[in-house]
Amino acid sequence: SPVTILQQIETKEQKTRLQAIYDSSGDAMMCTIDYSGLILVRNKTILNWAEEHLGDPIQPGDNLYKFLFEHRMEEKYQDELKVLQENIHRGISQNVELALRSTKGKEIWLEIHMAMMRPIGGRREASIMMFDNTEKHITDKRIRDSLLEKEVLLKEIHHRVKNNMQLISSMLSLQSGYANNVELTDILRECQQRIQSMAYIHEMIYRNPNFNGIGKSIS
Numbered sequence: 001s002p003v004t005i006l007q008q009i010e011t012k013e014q015k016t017r018l019q020a021i022y023d024s025s026g027d028a029m030m031c032t033i034d035y036s037g038l039i040l041v042r043n044k045t046i047l048n049w050a051e052e053h054l055g056d057p058i059q060p061g062d063n064l065y066k067f068l069f070e071h072r073m074e075e076k077y078q079d080e081l082k083v084l085q086e087n088i089h090r091g092i093s094q095n096v097e098l099a100l101r102s103t104k105g106k107e108i109w110l111e112i113h114m115a116m117m118r119p120i121g122g123r124r125e126a127s128i129m130m131f132d133n134t135e136k137h138i139t140d141k142r143i144r145d146s147l148l149e150k151e152v153l154l155k156e157i158h159h160r161v162k163n164n165m166q167l168i169s170s171m172l173s174l175q176s177g178y179a180n181n182v183e184l185t186d187i188l189r190e191c192q193q194r195i196q197s198m199a200y201i202h203e204m205i206y207r208n209p210n211f212n213g214i215g216k217s218i219s
Contacts, residue, residue, distance in 0.1 A: 042059070055103040071100045095112065095114070098110045
């Protein structure tokens with residue numbers, strides 16, 4: 001009938017416009033899936049990315065869940081795909097991050113955003129947008145490692161300063177015990193008290209994560 005033909009033409013035009021939008025999405029990997037995970041439309045970015053990093057092209061008609069599950073990094077997998085499946089059935093949008101293994105055995109991190117679409121003809125569909133977050137994870141790891149290294153060095157410096165001050169205090173105490181001159185004994189004890197005060201302040205600075213509150217703590 002004329003109505004059916006018009007609907008088919010409109011549907012074809014909508015798919016063409018949608019594909020054009022997807023293909024102009026830059027670095028974003030985009031696709032549309034149905035409730036079971038079958039890919040209905042996908043852009044060229046996701047195809048090129050999958051071929052380059054996973055050695056496996058992904059096409060309309062493929063199951064996105066199955067595809068990602070086969071390439072998951074098993075030791076870091078925490079049922080992220082199951083979460084997506086459950087929420088598409090509930091009609092709930094969801095964001096997850098998934099670790100994959102590349103063809104070279106390297107770790108790849110994929111940020112996945114699933115947004116529910118308005119049901120078409122009673123069918124529940126979702127729009128998927130994915131980004132390669134690997135570089136961000138590498139940078140974050142470098143920062144964490146650097147901070148950990150600095151924390152270890154800071155602890156080492158603290159212990160050395162603390163030990164040196166204790167050593168100086170002990171030497172002053174020992175020396176004051178041998179001093180026959182009262183004035184000299186007083187000077188040595190005063191020096192020892194100053195060293196102990198410095199050690200106390202140093203400990204306060206080291207233990208207090210908020211440097212703004214150090215002055216109040218000391219006073």
